[in-house]
Amino acid sequence: MSPAVTTSSEATERAATGDVSSATASAAASAAAVAEASGPQTITMAKALNTAMADAMEADSSVLVFGEDVGRLGGVFRITDGLMATFGEQRCFDTPLAESGIVGMAVGMAMNGMRPVIEMQFDAFAYPAFEQIVSHVAKMHNRTKGAVKLPMVIRVPYAGGIGGVEHHCDSSEAYYAHTAGLKVYTPATVADGYRMLREAIDSDDPVMFMEPKKLYWSKDQVDLGALRTEHATNAATGSTSEGHAAVARPGTDATLIAYGPSVPTALAAAAAAAEEGRSLEVIDVRSIVPFDDETVCASVRKTGRAVVIAEAHGFASVSSEIVARVQERCFHYLAAPIRRVTGFDVPYPAPKLEHYYLPSVDRILDAVDDLQWEN
């Protein structure tokens, strides 16, 4: 059955006329269900991401969500839950099972006035789309000297820690970060899930939005109303979290630099170190591309010691790039070589072996112990 043919006439009319008022009402109802209690409430990152897409679709009729199983099912992780019901089959729909097709079609849609938000079901399932991403998504703006912008978001549930089978747990961020022309975001907190996905959808540049799948069900108290207001204010003033790392935990003795799924591990290590009397600062990179040299280096200059933590293999990785950048900029402030705690240079292991592979609190604390402390 073809969605384009069988979609309700209401949705057809909505899309055809660009009128989102009817969609707005239902989206607002759905958003209200989340935000009905104004003020802080406990939600998951999955809900934050879902709300970000619903709010973006409500605000702009050119925002479309499509991919594999994102429609009726609401995505295998339920991140797109309810979007088809709320916005109609023309604005949130399932595609044939073909990742290059999904990305390539999104390129054409973005060329022609839409803002597609597409889902790659799992990190390793995005590889068939690699040519479209590298040869077109990343290069279209440059080769046309800005005449063609591709405001599209490619959402990639990535990394491990969920006991997943092969091809479901890859940390693929380095492939994208290495490609000039792609922005690469990865949220580590529930609030950033909302904040950064809205910003990615607003961006006129293509964004690889790397979602740490083990954090989908992490919960936090957030005030969605306040986040919406913040988004509106930032959009009006051009302020953004793109290229801005965050100090996730302040400290004075050493800096732990982490992103995405490794941020909670780094925070746990910092908490454990505090009990032993060592004050660790944790930096959440958030935006891998563009990278926030300033915040990261300010912290390292202050503490004089650093450990970079990432799930991905260490060789030729984002973590090696961070070490190189910090070393180039902070060499004379360093009391010890920068250490890294990363995944081993092996294919992502089977579920019963993944705990040996993943950066752990103990492994981070061992690395911190190695930072040439005088006493």
Added chain:
Amino acid sequence: MTISADHEAQGLAEARPDDTEPNDQASEVRRKFGISVEDYMLPARHQIQMVDPSGTLKPESEQGTEPGHEYPIPGDAELMAAYEQLVVGRRVNDQNSALVRQGRMAVYPSSHGQEACQVAAALCLSEGDWLFPTYRDAVAVMSRGVDPVETMTIFRGDWHGGYDPTKHKVGIQCTPLTTQLLHAVGVAHAAKLRGEDTVVLAMCGDGATSEGDFHEALNFAAVFHLPVIFFVQNNKYAISVPLSQQSVAPSLAHKAVGYGMAGERVDGNDLVALLAVLDRAVKLAREGSGPLLIEAHTYRMQAHTNADDATRYRQDSEVAEWTAKDPISRMTSYLTGRGLLDDDGSTRIAAKAEAIASQLREGLGEDVPVDPQNLFRYVFSTPTTQLKEQSALLADELAREASSQKEAGK
């Protein structure tokens, strides 16, 4: 959309009693074309050819048409406008090849011999429609109205593209094979969602039909029922590899039925037949009949590019055979015979072709200064901090180089 017979045979129609679409399509096809949905999707038994290589109009019964696959001869004005572009296209191809030989252009994949396909692909479209060309389709791009020198910038070497795709609704001349077909699908999909009647024509070659994106694009276009025409120029070679090593399908047009779309074969050196087939394809797509796959039989008369040596993989006799089927001499003879073309007309068209050739010589001959800072300007909408740093690094390097040259010159 799928064929009803299969669904019913598998009991799927019963499983989804509300899904009457397959039957609807079959009855719609029967109502509109008087044939079964299978006969609509399968190409006619023979390629459509209207004017033979000698320039003689074939009898209607020998044109390859069949019930439901009927093609009226295009009007005189359309034929004359297309002929003019055809002559210009040949001149453009040969001028560009000459510029490569003179070292003024790095490379040029010529469509010499395929100009009828180039012209028809551009002229069948209306103003609001989109064209998605490949690297060999410069003549199609120009026929669509893009400035010749802007078109050739990609081969001049100072930037990867020279025209604004949105201005003329012409995608970039795409190098990674068939990746542009999906962009065509996306443009058509976006237009359909907005209720616009845009038709998109996407070009590729015979070798490209082996690529994965060819399959994904055709399937997406069919599933979303989009007005996309996939136009395959079967020029018999993918650099050196012949079609027999790409596919053993009865024809490339036969692939259409596997996706649930209509396919047709046409003589790619017969401009009259090409216009007839593509005009109808555009009309059907615009009316909502879904995507179509058109295979044009033509021949790459020259090597893949100047860097290629075609004598290593094909015989001169084969090339000579196709010289006799040249699209221009055929059309000249046909139009002259019809009294539509006389010496004055030929002179006027030749002068126009010469003017464009001269424009290319001038535009590509001049040494256009490049701006090294353009390296950083367009990677993103706004350069990142890192790109600003790298831009400053290069600017500093160039400033020091300039000052040391000035010093040495003193």
